[in-house]
Amino acid sequence: MGIIPEFVSIGGNRNPAAADWDQDGGRLLAFGADNCIAVWEPEDEKLGGITAILHGHSDVVNAVKYFPTGSVNATVLLSGAADHSLRLWKGRRFESGFDLVKTVTEHKGPITRIATLSGSDVFATGASDGVVKIWKLVHDADFTTVDVELIQSISLTPRYFPLAIALAKLDETSLVLAVGGTRSTIQIFVSLDTQFQLSATLTGHEGWIRALDFTKESDDENSDLLLVSASQDKYIRLWRVHQGEELPAASSALADPALGVLGKSLSNKAHRFASATSKYSVTFEALLLGHEDWIYTASWRHRARKLQLLSTSEDNSLAIWEADPSSGVWVCSTRLGEISGQKGSTSATGSAGGFWIGLWSPDGDSVVSLGRTGSWRRWTYSPTQDMWTQQVAITGHVREVKGLSWSRDGAYLLTTGSDQTTRLFSEWKREQGSSWHEFSRPQIHGYDLNCIDTVNNVQFVSGADEKLLRVFDEPKGVSEMLNKLCEIEAASADRPDAANIPVLGLSNKAIQAVDESEAPENGDDDGDDREAVDPASIVKRSTLEFDHPPFEDHLARHLLWPETEKLYGHGYEISAMAVSSDGSLVATACRASSIDHAVIRLYDTKEWLEIKPPLKAHSLTVTALQFSPDDEYLLSVGRDRQWVVWKKSEGGVYALKNANPKGHARMILGAAWTALAQPTFLTAGRDKNVKIWQISDDDVQLKGSIAAGAAVTAVACDPEAKGAVRFAYGTEGGELVVGSVAVEALDKAATVAVAKEVSPAKGINQIVWRPGRSGEGKQLAVASEDSSVRIFKVEG
Known part of the structure; x- marks a missing residue:
């Protein structure tokens, strides 16, 4: 039996550092998704979506960064998570898979940021322990072996959490490191030999620093470095790092009349420091106004012979900035996202809750952003139309x-x-x-x-x-x-x-x-706004x-x-539900700790009225319900370790037929009917067993038991497999197993486990076989605690 993944959907983590688009190698975008890393190829013309999900971290992934290998054939990915670990992944050539090659747990808190530097083996990590660590990637020429060594630990004083780190080459002997976070200042460190030392502290922002990025102003080897800093104070600041004793020419951007009163209060104080060979100054260059809320990311790109800056904000917009050639004033040349005044509420009618991540594509002609709902948006630049147009991207759940x-x-x-x-x-x-x-x-x-x-x-x-x-x-x-x-x-x-x-x-x-x-139009001719139409209630x-x-x-x-319709009656949170095979009845149950609440309520789907009385047998929460294919029986299982079979009587009312208070040794979490002519059902429990039961006359017999490696949380049977029982079960560890049993030997099951790298990383909550697809290979859908939805094709 072959089991092939057909489709995966998973939402991205809301952390500005949790995604990166590979500029070399595979041109793949990797992003943190719960405690996994999802790999996507945004420029794939077939729109295949997510191509791989990497398991390894035991907590939420906060930081993802590709190491700049400079090689088309080598891909190295760095990831940091709330489990305090830094992990190194190596890409496989010509495929989207990655192998975990190294795990390092030097940090004492969740890792929040990773910064790399093109053309250098040095990279930096920052964590919630208030420490920035400097590392060196040790590798051979073609990256077949990869390792890391710790060079330095910098304890940030006064103590704060680093939310943004940037590295740049200062000259032949020195690197410069900028660190910002849960304070309004930016610290500049310069390396002498291999050790970084604090050399300047930049002030001016009035909120936490969320993004930092260095770039050379032009292709000229001697051009100045520019540093961008973006903050929760809604402003972006540009800083110039200039070599030499003399200060650079004062930026004319400060005289921009758009700054109004702000322009007078902006300080242009020079911060001086030195490397081993040269002297430098950092001066304030420009203030970029335009975002209306916290700014999460800001990144440079030399594009079309112009230096451009991409920023994303909580105000649901993504902006591209460039300097006006005549005045030198930085202006927003493109604004994408939800720019309308109609933001809607934060729930249904639409505010995306801001853009948390913004990334340039390797060629600079596409940008992507991630929003609160876990969905990516993608825009591509069309030179002929001179405009950015939105493209199809990927979406997914952000919780279980x-x-x-x-x-x-x-x-x-x-x-x-x-x-x-x-x-x-x-x-x-x-x-x-x-x-x-x-x-x-x-x-x-x-x-x-x-x-x-x-x-x-x-x-x-x-x-x-x-x-x-x-x-x-x-x-x-x-x-x-x-x-x-x-x-x-x-x-x-x-x-x-x-x-x-x-x-x-x-x-x-x-x-x-x-x-x-x-x-x-809003309002009427008299200007009476009380009659104004809610814009969300109109759709063109x-x-x-x-x-x-x-x-x-x-x-x-x-x-x-x-x-x-709304269906009332339960006293606690709804825990399980099933609709009858003919669609005429809905059976429901709620969380319960007593026999009075652990009842099953039935509603008819014509009038949507409850059919009284409710069905009483369980003493704790009912975890799963399912009607038999002919609706003759209703099966219920619960935390009280018992399964109950209810039989339909003459008047269409269900009554207790059989119950087994000791069906499993631990709570039962899954139940499924087979398609066999003789009523047969499966139950799955925390006792690591799937059991096969058959109803004969007035008795229910245990026909077989399948042992699993962990607590079984879901089970499902193929509704169209008449000659044999084809089933699938999932465990609390994310293992998915597909099996079949011959009708004449229900105690002999043949099972196949799905490969670990394509299985969910956490517990499986539900499995459902796809109906009506008998001729083209069976498919099943899997819902998991790791926030993924997966569809598998079962062959053979």
Whole structure:
């Protein structure tokens, strides 16, 4: 049996240092995703998305940096995490995989930053222990062997946490190091021999320093160094490092009338220091105004014979700056992102919560940014149109993925989790091939979401920590997009066009799209603003017309699904849910520590009324529910170590048929029905066992047991495998195992474990086989604690 990963989706960590785009070698972008590192090729024309996920760190990855090898054939990646460790990864030639070659744990706190220097073997790391460490990469000419040695530890005084580090070559004998962080000053260190010494302290910022970067002003060997510093005070400052006793010519940028009163108060004090061979000065060069909120990243690039600066900010914008050739004043030449005044709320209607990372592509003609929702945005420069245009990028959950469900026909996958979003993934089919993307974000919520299931192809139910379940219907805009791009049959026409969350509201309300000519103006002719239309409640028809997968801006604002029902009754957070095979019933359970709350409630999907009385048998939380393929039985398992089979009676009411209070030695976490003619089901538990049970007459017999290497947290059976039992289970360590059992020998299972490097890094929460795909290799989707959604193809 072969198991091949088809698609991976995972969101990026919100840390400005947690991503880097390789300027040499593979031109791959690596970013921290939970405690893993995801590798993506943004310029891949096939839009294959994430190509590899590297496991190793035991805590959140904060810093990712490629080491500048200067070679097309060698790739070295450095990563630092909250587990205090620095790890070295070596890229494999001609493939996107990496091998972990070294782990160093010298720091006593989470590593926050890594800085490298092109043309040098020296790099620096900063950590929350208030220490910056200087390292040397020891390697042979073609980087076949790689090691590190510690050169120096610099304890920052007065003590602060380094949030930004930059290295540059000062002259033939010396390097310069700039460090900033949880203070408003920047410290400049200069190396004499191999040891760095504090040489200057730059003042002027009024907030924490978030970004530092050095560059040569021009290609000339003797040109000055420029240092950019960006801060939470919303300003960017430029500093000039000049060689010689004489000070450089005073910058005319300070006289810029746009600075107003600020211009008079800006100090141009020279800070002098010396290397082993020369004397230097650092002077303030320019103040860049334009961002309205904290600035997270700032990085230089010599592009089109001009020096340009890329900055990203909490104000949802990404800016490219350059010096005006005539006046020398730095101006913002391009601004990308959400520039409109309509920011929306921070939940559904759209504020992206700022851009945390901004990176230049190796050729400088693309830029990418990462936002609060874990999604990347990408823009490419078109010389013919002289403008930057947005391109398709990747998205993913940023917290644990708790539940997933295929549509009834298997056309799309719905996922939901602790980042309070529900996402719809499907396959974009086009002439050049097909690729998986997020096409809709039906639910953006204020509570963590725990479970999801589809009622039919255009309706789903989700359960959250808010003690109730919500029902959503697919809007016309999403249906038409999926029909056009994914060849999914469109829903009936009498549906609302879209949905939005009203201001101060919690429920998605249906709205109709308007033509461009019909868009109402704000307020009426009398200037009475009380009648003003909420701009978020209007969607233009053109906004819902797509010829490519939607960008993050649309996902966060225009592709919600209207909510049609709420299901009440439970007293605590919803823990499990299942929809019957014919779509007529929803069974739900909530977290419980007593028999009164550990009940299973049933709702019919026509009137959405509860069918009383609730089903009582469990004494603790019910962890999984599933209806049998013919809806004759309902299976429930729980933390009280028992499984219960409920049988449908004459009037369509379910009643207790069989229960086993000692089904497993520890709590049971997963349950699944097989497709066999004789009712057969699987249970999976924390006792590291998957058990196969068969109902015969009035008795339930244990037919087989499969031992696992760790606590089993999820189990699923292929609903279309009639001749044998094909199943998959996942463990709390992230191991995924696929197996099959012959009908006549249920005690003899053949299993295959998925390779560790393509398995999740943390526990598996749910596994679902894709229905309706018997001819083209079976697929299964996996939801994990490591915030990833993965689709695997099972062959054989």
